[in-house]
Amino acid sequence: MSAQRLNEQQHYRDAFWHGVRSAVYRKDALQLLNEEAVSIQVMDSFLEILxxxxMALPKGQLKSCFMPTFGWELMKCRDEVGKVAVYVEVVLKNLWDNDLLFLPIIHVKEEHFTLLVLNKQSGWWDYYNNLHPNDRTTADPYLDDALKLQAKITNHFQFTKSSVHTILQLNEIWKHVIRRGEVITQQCNLTKDDRELLTWLMENCVDYPMRSNTKCPQQNPLSADAGVAVMYMIKTLSEGKALENVFPTGAMKNMRAHVLGKFINDEDGCWDAYRIN
Structure with missing residues (x-):
């Protein structure tokens, strides 16, 4: 067994909950309990459960895809372009058979989360920031990150759409994949899912404009609730409900309890209560 595999197994053994790609540790759970800022691990683990x-949703209900947290600072490495391409390709892969795509964004320097949602029914990208500047003349300091990501995704949508006939004719498509931490490109034969996506792309417009939701509920600026507020909005919107203009009393505390409960009650995950005692 490779050293990397052994490290991965130890990594998950140390977690009190883990899924396929995410894990929650004692310190993460304590941050939830103590009303501190939540980690990317908590966000992505919660989204993995969602x-x-x-899978269990009945037909006719809104179908959503919850992407892992994106951060421009997280992409700064030897192959930033490749890592962004991997993320963008996964967004496209999940486009055709979902009504809503949720993309949380972390702004590492400011320790803040915002949310980007692609709503295919409305035909818009919606941007949510629970810490909008009070002064209407002050620019949102986090908006540029969302605009940059939306532009990357839109460019990839448009490029793939323009290449559909060639891809179908060759029966091959280039994909970015991560192998042992490195991004590589490989030419792959089209799968059934690839063909369904490409057919959908030919028949549908993918030029979704972006708008900023300036009426979304605002967190207490003195709190550390940014990640919790984003998880609250994701839960609410994915259930087909409208967001309130103001968070209900106790909403953040209740949401923290809800998230922790999801980890404890998840039958597919693995958790140990003693790790948070």
Whole structure:
């Protein structure tokens, strides 16, 4: 067994909950309990459970895809372009058979989360920031990150759409994949899912404009609730409900309890209560 595999197994053994790609540790759970800022691990683990929950939804209900947290600072490495390409390609892969795509964005320097949502029914990208500047003349300091990501995704949508006939004719498509931490490109034969996506692309417009939701509920600026507020909005919107203009009393505390409860009650995950005692 490779050293990397052994490290991965130890990594998950140390977690009190883990899924396929995410894990929650004692310090993460304590941050939830103590009303501190939540980690990317908590956000992505919660979203992994929500993705699993989609399997049980009855036909006719809104179908959502919950992407892992994106951050421009997280992409700064030897191959930033490649890592962004991997993320963008996964967004496209999940486009055709979902009504809503949720993309949380972390702004590492400011320790803040915002949310980007692609709503295919409305035909818009919606941007949510629970810490909008009070002064209407002051620019949102986090908006540029969202605009940059939306532009990257839109460019990839448009490029793939323009290449559909060639891809179908060759029966091959280039994909970015991560192998042992490195991004590589490989030419792959089209799968059934690839063909369904490409057919959908030919028949549908993918030029979704972006708008900023300036009426979304605002967190207490003195709190550390940014990640919790984003998880609250994701839960609310994915259930087909409208967001309130103001968070209900106790909403953040209740949401923290809800998230922790999802980890404890998840039958597919693995958790140990003693790790948070």
């Amino acid at each position: 993705n699993s929950d989609q």
